[in-house]
Amino acid sequence: MSTHARIEDLVLRGEEAVRLAEKRAADRQHPRGKLTVRERVDRFADPGSFTQIDAFTRPGGDGDRPYGDGLVAGHATVDGRPVCLYAQDFAVHGGTLGEASARTAQKVVDLAVKIGCPVIGINDGGGARIQEGVAALAGYAGLARRHAAASGVVPQISLMLGPCAGGAVYTPALTDFTVVVRDTSYMVVTGPDVVRAATGVDATLDDLGGAETNATVSGNAHHLADDEDDALDWVRTLLGFLPANNREPAPEYADDTAPGVTDADRLLRAVIPDAENAAYDVTDIVSRVVDDGDLLPVHSGFARNMLCAFGRVAGRTVGVVANQPAHGAGVLDIDASEKAARFVRFCDAFGIPILTFADVPGYLPGVEQERGGIIRRGAKLVYAYSEATVPMVTVVLRKAYGGGYAVMGSKHLGADVNLAWPTARIAVIGAEGAAQVLHRRELAGLAPAARAERERELTTALRRTHGTPYAAAELGYVDAVIDPAETRVAVTRALRLLRGKSVGVPSRKHGNIPL
Known part of the structure; x- marks a missing residue:
């Protein structure tokens, strides 16, 4: 057989092996309403852009030694921009991580840091492979160390697309954003049987770590997707708002901002109710300030009294932090403080300006909050704003009382431009x-x-x-008291001005600690 014929034969055999493996995976995954690992990669990455690495990696031992060791990994592009990714194959050893697959995952994170691009982990597995013992545990520990080192250097995103436990949830918890899928995603440290044996408490898997629980109660997940396609689309959209790394700017889009006050801007005058304590949806304000009303909420199901979202102003990404009076009057509590603090720190780590909208009655009083640590945990938000060096613009909408005024992007914590509506109230109490x-x-x-x-x-x-805003303006704590209709124009003008803010960009400013 000629060399050409041998090469062709080997290629065809390899393709046939991949085809058979994909069929086995489809037979196992599709009845569960889940995609196969290669279907996930193909739907996430730009067509034809994925290049696999370590396809011939195999675990040691004498038993089943599948190529790739249950992990599909490599690099690709998303909307033309480079990304690195690794994806667990639940059809191989239940997606568990072994020594060989751990080396590959670690290699992917190292590569992402070297070339300066986001890294995405698609998780669908049961944690460390029991039969490999400490070697599997070492693999997860090594991966965790790399995620920690990459924090604040490149964006890191985890998709949880199946039942994940143990190390399979701890390493994603170190990444910046985690996505779960309704009805198919689970994140638990231990399952119901172990909980029952250890504590005597009967709990279902959904109670412990179902998608809804992680997205709305524990706050472990930043987005609750309806299905896998929704999860993949959300991550692709998120990447469009983010820079590739902490040394590059986020993608910039055409600046077609209307130069003056429009009829749509004038509608802002009617958003806030006359009654001081009446609820309203702050997104009705934010959506009229950002470009095309386009917002990508983060952690939308958790701590709903605080809105955190990405948007664009004059074509450039901003991180929006806003009290949400539609839920709990927009009060600051433990969950809202930690949610916003981590979001602010992410934005600061990656050079994304922070746009704050304040309408806050203060910190939530009560025995539960005090015993839960509202002092130390609420201080995280103070710390996050205080250490931030990116451009920061704050608008006080209706009220900013007590510690809530100070912490929500006040001038005293380092905000560059502070604005207030004429009806705003800034005081110790109402x-x-x-x-x-x-x-x-x-x-x-x-x-x-x-x-x-x-x-x-x-x-x-x-x-x-x-507490009128004019009293704060007399002291220089508010730079301007503006007509609500001028909010978009004033915010745009301020952020354009602050594009020249000089802060210096160290090789690594800081990491992004778990929430």
Whole structure:
């Protein structure tokens, strides 16, 4: 047989082996409503762009030694931009990680850091491979170390597309964003049987670590997808907002911002209700400020009293942080503080400007919050804003009381441009609370009916002067009090100005700690 014929024969045999492996994987995955590992890679990456590495890696031992060791890994492009990725194959050893596949995953993360591109892990496996013992554990530990070293250097994203446990959830927890799929994704440290044996508590897998639980209760997941295609599409969209690494800017789009106040801008005057405590959706404001109303919420199901999202202003990516009065009056609690703190730190690590919208009654009081550590955990948000060096613009919409004012992108924590609407209130407490404190002696001597009437009179009088944005502007804490209709124009102007902000870009500013 000629050399040409031998090569052709080997290629055909290799292709046949891949085809048979894919058929076995499809027979196992499709009945569960899941894609095969290669279908996932093909749907995620640009057509024809994926280049596999370590396809012939095999585990040691005398038993089943599949090529690739249950991991498909390599590099590709997404919307023409390079990415590195690795994907677990649940059809091979249940997607567990062994010594050989761990080396490949580690190699992918190392490659991403070397070339400066995002790294994506597609997880669908049961953790460390039991039969390989400590070697498998060492593989996960080595991968975790690389994720920690890459934090703040390149964006890291994890898709959880099946049942994942043990090390299969701890390493994704070190990455910047985690995506789960409704009904098929599970993230648990231990399953129901172990929990029952150790604690005597009966809990279902959904209770412990179902997709809904991780996305709305524990906050382990940043996006809850309806199916795998939705998960892959969300990550592709996310990548469009992000820079390739911490030394490069995010993708820039055409700046077709309308130069003056438009009819759509004037609608902002009517968004906030007249009643000080009435709820409204802050996205109705944010969507009129960012380009084309295009927002990508992050952690949308968790700590819903805080909105964190990516958008663009004048064609460039911004990270939006906003109190959400539609949920819990936009109050700051433990979950909201930690959610926003980690988002701010990510934006700062990757040079993304931070646009803050404040409408906050303060920190949530109560025994549960105090015992849960609201002091130390709420301080994370103070720390995140304080250390940030990217351009920061803040708009106070309605109220900013107490510690909530200070922490939500105030001038004192380093914000560059601070704006406020004329109806905003910036104070230690609201007018009603101030009336009760400042006039408590007078009020204490009145009968209940007279006291209530006098409180209303004092509150009405205080609202005319107490905590107006003009008092903060006199002190320079607010740079301008603006017509709500001018918000988009003013924010755009400020962010354009701050493009020249000089902060220096170290080789690594800081990592992005787990939430």
